[in-house]
Amino acid sequence: MAGPVLEVRDLSVRFETDDGTAQAVDGFSFSLGEREVLGIVGESGCGKSVTMLSLLRLLPATAVVTGSALFGGTDLLAASPARLRRIRGREISFVFQEPMTSLNPSFTVGRQIGEVLRRHLGLSRRDARARAVDLLDLVRIPAPASRVDEYPHQLSGGMRQRVMIAMALACDPKILIADEPTTALDVTIQAGILDLMRDIRDRLGTAIVLITHNLGVVADIADRVVVMYAGRKAEEAPVHELYDHPQHPYTIGLLGAIPRRGVERLREIPGLVPRLSEPLPYCAFAERCPRADSRSRSEVPPLEEVRPAHFVACFHPGSE
Amino acid sequence: MTEPPVLEVEGLVKHFHVGPQLLGGGGIVHAVDGVSLSVGPGELVGLVGESGSGKSTVGNCIARLVEPTAGTIRILGTDVTHLSRREMRPLRREVHMVFQDPYSSLNPRMTTGAIVGEPLRLHGLAPRRSLETRVIELFDRVGLRPELRHRYPHELSGGQRQRVGLARALAVSPSLLIADEPVSALDVSVQAAILNLLRDLQRDLGFSCLFITHDLATVEFLCDRVAVMYLGKIVEEAPTEVLFSAPLHPYTQALLSAAVVADPAEQRARTRIVLEGDVPSPLAPPSGCRFRTRCPLAEESAPRSIEEEPMLEAVATGHRVACHLASRGRDPAGLLDRAAEPA
Numbered sequence: 001m002a003g004p005v006l007e008v009r010d011l012s013v014r015f016e017t018d019d020g021t022a023q024a025v026d027g028f029s030f031s032l033g034e035r036e037v038l039g040i041v042g043e044s045g046c047g048k049s050v051t052m053l054s055l056l057r058l059l060p061a062t063a064v065v066t067g068s069a070l071f072g073g074t075d076l077l078a079a080s081p082a083r084l085r086r087i088r089g090r091e092i093s094f095v096f097q098e099p100m101t102s103l104n105p106s107f108t109v110g111r112q113i114g115e116v117l118r119r120h121l122g123l124s125r126r127d128a129r130a131r132a133v134d135l136l137d138l139v140r141i142p143a144p145a146s147r148v149d150e151y152p153h154q155l156s157g158g159m160r161q162r163v164m165i166a167m168a169l170a171c172d173p174k175i176l177i178a179d180e181p182t183t184a185l186d187v188t189i190q191a192g193i194l195d196l197m198r199d200i201r202d203r204l205g206t207a208i209v210l211i212t213h214n215l216g217v218v219a220d221i222a223d224r225v226v227v228m229y230a231g232r233k234a235e236e237a238p239v240h241e242l243y244d245h246p247q248h249p250y251t252i253g254l255l256g257a258i259p260r261r262g263v264e265r266l267r268e269i270p271g272l273v274p275r276l277s278e279p280l281p282y283c284a285f286a287e288r289c290p291r292a293d294s295r296s297r298s299e300v301p302p303l304e305e306v307r308p309a310h311f312v313a314c315f316h317p318g319s320e
Numbered sequence: 321m322t323e324p325p326v327l328e329v330e331g332l333v334k335h336f337h338v339g340p341q342l343l344g345g346g347g348i349v350h351a352v353d354g355v356s357l358s359v360g361p362g363e364l365v366g367l368v369g370e371s372g373s374g375k376s377t378v379g380n381c382i383a384r385l386v387e388p389t390a391g392t393i394r395i396l397g398t399d400v401t402h403l404s405r406r407e408m409r410p411l412r413r414e415v416h417m418v419f420q421d422p423y424s425s426l427n428p429r430m431t432t433g434a435i436v437g438e439p440l441r442l443h444g445l446a447p448r449r450s451l452e453t454r455v456i457e458l459f460d461r462v463g464l465r466p467e468l469r470h471r472y473p474h475e476l477s478g479g480q481r482q483r484v485g486l487a488r489a490l491a492v493s494p495s496l497l498i499a500d501e502p503v504s505a506l507d508v509s510v511q512a513a514i515l516n517l518l519r520d521l522q523r524d525l526g527f528s529c530l531f532i533t534h535d536l537a538t539v540e541f542l543c544d545r546v547a548v549m550y551l552g553k554i555v556e557e558a559p560t561e562v563l564f565s566a567p568l569h570p571y572t573q574a575l576l577s578a579a580v581v582a583d584p585a586e587q588r589a590r591t592r593i594v595l596e597g598d599v600p601s602p603l604a605p606p607s608g609c610r611f612r613t614r615c616p617l618a619e620e621s622a623p624r625s626i627e628e629e630p631m632l633e634a635v636a637t638g639h640r641v642a643c644h645l646a647s648r649g650r651d652p653a654g655l656l657d658r659a660a661e662p663a
Contacts, residue, residue: 266513
């Protein structure tokens with residue numbers, strides 16, 4: 001297997017706010033293999049979106065980012081603004097949750113897709129339009145030749161998300177980062193978008209980072225999964241391994257919380273996510289954890305390989 | 321089943337006018353178009369549908385938050401469809417709602433204690449002296465520390481706020497709780513706690529519940545019976561077990577096949593029925609069967625599906641379906657088998 005396309009090491013992001021410092025991401029590392037779909041799972045505020053935004057330096061100036069992110073020999077976190085502009089949208093592209101706010105309402109979708117092509121690849125207006133039609137066809141929008149001249153408001157939510165994906169794929173990127181791409185969509189539409197992403201990986205070989213809170217979506221499409229909690233990595237494993245043998249009490253809690261047939265009670269995780277404005281020199285999950293002991297409350301558990309390719313940051317890992 | 325239903329809805333229609341109405345312009349949104357359903361005593365009924373199916377409008381009509389265009393709504397046998405606000409007031413005790421967004425459905429200028437106490441005061445159910453005690457009881461009931469009653473909604477987490485919403489709804493011991501996507505805005509771990517709580521409360525207090533949601537898994541966990549809506553109509557209704565194990569309507573089958581399960585082995589072995597196209601505009605719903613424009617069996621059911629609207633017909637006890645093919649006894653498993661065949 002070839003080396004990773006993206007290697008993030010010891011990434012930390014903190015925000016300097018009026019109320020003090022908030023540590024959104026704390027020493028987070030991960031790698032993304034070629035053609036891999038990596039799922040990053042966590043609940044609101046765990047730092048999953050901030051992590052991805054920080055890689056392309058899309059965070060506001062109040063964010064202090066440290067660590068490294070190697071992408072084809074370039075450290076994204078140290079690259080010049082000019083170098084980053086060539087990478088953003090061309091080699092690494094984003095798809096966001098809300099397609100309506102990510103598309104400009106006053107331009108046709110063809111023009112918006114074309115903008116990427118003209119900016120990055122220097123295509124002429126005419127060639128950009130032709131390529132935009134091809135891209136709409138690639139993301140399976142019916143009648144692409146007429147849709148290309150429509151405005152975002154003329155499209156349904158699912159169609160808009162397909163346009164976003166078409167735009168992200170315009171320059172044939174090596175990495176597609178999709179942040180909750182199906183969260184705003186109905187299930188029948190979600191199914192189509194997941195099929196499309198799988199197809200893109202298979203046909204174009206694009207590596208995908210899928211950020212989501214939905215463990216069902218991850219089960220459907222990811223090869224490997226990282227579970228984040230309070231800005232740290234709690235667990236990481238190949239997808240089947242994670243669902244079959246979850247080791248971290250938080251992962252076990254999340255899986256048990258999902259409503260399903262024939263269960264009398266859902267598993268609850270008592271308590272609240274820790275405040276990120278206070279330092280956490282111990283296990284971030286300790287206060288809510290049934291397995292926590294004095295060590296969990298005084299030391300940060302290191303990430304350890306407990307089974308092949310299965311890493312857990314917990315002093316008391318193990319399936320139930 | 322001799323007890324009368326707590327809620328009976330018959331032929332409910334709600335049309336909204338949109339656009340300029342001068343000189344007959346604008347259009348009519350057919351949000352709800354002839355919905356009938358009932359909820360028995362102590363029954364939990366799920367009303368499932370995707371965005372724009374009209375499920376929330378049904379809930380809002382029942383609580384008389386919007387005026388229905390036609391149809392009847394009976395609560396505990398009383399026709400409430402055309403009651404004035406004053407006449408409606410005593411019945412407000414019987415029906416309460418919990419909304420999706422715990423941020424916008426609680427008054428930010430009232431303490432949570434005052435919010436929960438308000439219905440008790442308005443209905444004169446607790447004398448001033450015992451109001452505080454009753455509020456503390458209610459907080460305890462929904463798993464909130466009583467001290468939190470002095471706090472304002474913005475000081476609480478999303479899950480705590482939804483508990484306040486539940487305490488307010490249950491303060492006057494309603495016969496019917498209408499819960500409109502009550503857990504959709506919450507994280508899974510918090511969602512689990514609220515669903516467990518709702519289930520416990522229902523068992524202890526015995527109220528009936530109309531649970532409106534887009535999430536099939538929640539319905540399967542919580543509800544006794546399910547009605548599936550598509551474009552303003554109920555297309556299928558059945559006991560939960562029956563609906564999930566032997567769905568008859570092609571839309572129900574597609575919906576169930578599209579839902580993701582948190583188990584990679586099971587999820588990847590599933591066959592999806594992919595629906596073509598988008599939900600048609602409720603401004604101009606298709607003639608005949610509303611699902612025909614996306615139905616995988618459209619060819620088979622044409623031309624009847626274009627000309628004639630399928631009625632919701634009973635195919636077994638408690639199982640009703642609105643499909644020309646399913647009600648003729650077409651093998652319901654056929655659709656999934658066909659989807660499994662390589663193209």
